[in-house]
Amino acid sequence: MSNDAAATVKSVSTPQRLAVDVRNVSLTFETSDGKVDALSNVSLQVADGEFVSFIGPSGCGKTTMLRLIADLQQPTSGTLLVNGMSAEQARLGRRYGYVFQAPALFPWRTIEKNLKLPLEVMGFSDSEQKSRAARYLALVNLTGFERKFPWQLSGGMQQRVSIARALSFDPALLLMDEPFGALDEIVRDHLNEQLLQLWDKTGKTVLFVTHSIPEAVFLSTKIVVMSPRPGRIIDVIDCDFPRDRTLEIRETPEFLKIAQRVRTGLRAGHSYDE
Numbered sequence: 001m002s003n004d005a006a007a008t009v010k011s012v013s014t015p016q017r018l019a020v021d022v023r024n025v026s027l028t029f030e031t032s033d034g035k036v037d038a039l040s041n042v043s044l045q046v047a048d049g050e051f052v053s054f055i056g057p058s059g060c061g062k063t064t065m066l067r068l069i070a071d072l073q074q075p076t077s078g079t080l081l082v083n084g085m086s087a088e089q090a091r092l093g094r095r096y097g098y099v100f101q102a103p104a105l106f107p108w109r110t111i112e113k114n115l116k117l118p119l120e121v122m123g124f125s126d127s128e129q130k131s132r133a134a135r136y137l138a139l140v141n142l143t144g145f146e147r148k149f150p151w152q153l154s155g156g157m158q159q160r161v162s163i164a165r166a167l168s169f170d171p172a173l174l175l176m177d178e179p180f181g182a183l184d185e186i187v188r189d190h191l192n193e194q195l196l197q198l199w200d201k202t203g204k205t206v207l208f209v210t211h212s213i214p215e216a217v218f219l220s221t222k223i224v225v226m227s228p229r230p231g232r233i234i235d236v237i238d239c240d241f242p243r244d245r246t247l248e249i250r251e252t253p254e255f256l257k258i259a260q261r262v263r264t265g266l267r268a269g270h271s272y273d274e
């Protein structure tokens with residue numbers, strides 16, 4: 001076999017691993033008022049290490065997508081793999097960390113103890129809990145706040161604690177549901193930069209829900225634009241900015257062009273519903 005042929009065979013037999021593989025997934029909720037079609041025939045492939053944002057109008061199924069991947073909800077039809085295994089296996093194997101819109105910290109526990117909570121539940125030793133708490137608080141620039149209580153920290157700092165907590169058991173996948181939605185714009189800008197650095201440093205795959213077009217374009221390698229209910233994917237946009245991008249890229253023509261494409265997709269989705 002020539003070298004070229006060997007290279008071809010190798011690339012065919014070792015395809016890039018998929019972090020998430022969603023195929024023809026639909027989800028209908030049965031409610032007392034009748035059926036609610038939340039997602040309709042959604043397919044999406046996310047490669048390892050990507051940063052994928054979901055954007056779309058309220059109620060289009062963004063949270064439902066994350067909940068399906070997290071195995072907190074099951075599809076009515078279609079298939080879904082997470083890290084090559086079923087969503088249930090991925091959940092049981094603790095393959096993902098979940099960050100909610102509100103930081104969800106326990107007010108009676110110190111920052112360090114909040115961070116250690118999942119590690120306690122998973123049975124890590126005391127010394128491992130301590131070293132991981134220190135490592136992940138350092139990663140989100142909160143060294144020195146171990147003994148503070150959540151109410152002594154700003155909203156942005158609390159959200160950084162919840163990100164550190166989600167990373168503390170080293171999941172391959174980070175699911176983030178509008179984590180910065182409740183924060184003011186300056187804080188959000190700052191956290192966007194920090195999150196990008198963290199993604200670059202850790203190599204995690206991130207799935208991120210947002211309502212903000214600039215936030216989606218700034219953070220993502222891929223933007224998934226969704227339509228109003230029943231949620232469908234109407235566009236998937238690749239963003240090729242360097243990994244170490246800074247907020248200044250928001251002024252560039254390339255950035256504005258992608259933002260415009262997202263806006264156009266969102267508008268097209270809306271007219272479908274009328």
Ligand SMILES: Nc1ncnc2c1ncn2[C@@H]1O[C@H](COP(=O)(O)OP(=O)(O)OP(=O)(O)O)[C@@H](O)[C@H]1O
Nearest residue numbers: 029031036038057058059060061062063064065229
């Ligand atoms: N457990 C449930 N039972 C019935 N309907 C549900 C349930 N969960 C979600 N829905 C419906 O499914 C649709 C999608 O909801 P979802 O929360 O995923 O939307 P979203 O895009 O995340 O919205 P938002 O941007 O407002 O957070 C909505 O119409 C919602 O009312």
